[in-house]
Amino acid sequence: MATDLEQPVVKGELADLRRRLDVGHAHVEGGLALLSHRAEQNAKEIDELNARIVALEHTRWPLPTVAALATVGALVVAIWQALGR
Numbered sequence: 001m002a003t004d005l006e007q008p009v010v011k012g013e014l015a016d017l018r019r020r021l022d023v024g025h026a027h028v029e030g031g032l033a034l035l036s037h038r039a040e041q042n043a044k045e046i047d048e049l050n051a052r053i054v055a056l057e058h059t060r061w062p063l064p065t066v067a068a069l070a071t072v073g074a075l076v077v078a079i080w081q082a083l084g085r
Helices: 002-059 063-084
Strands: none
Touching: none
């Protein structure tokens, strides 16, 4: 007789465990979906930042060119001052 009374209790506990497992599984799936979405957004932002960096690198002047222009400018100013006196 003890087994007949335990049977509904076991079925109820199994149903509760199954429900908890389903809820936990849904929670994990939701978290993974969120992480996947965030990873895609981060990858997109990284690609955009890389494109901006490449664009900035193409528009900057190389340092040797700037130094040469400054030197030529200083030389022109020195010659102009020397001839002006």
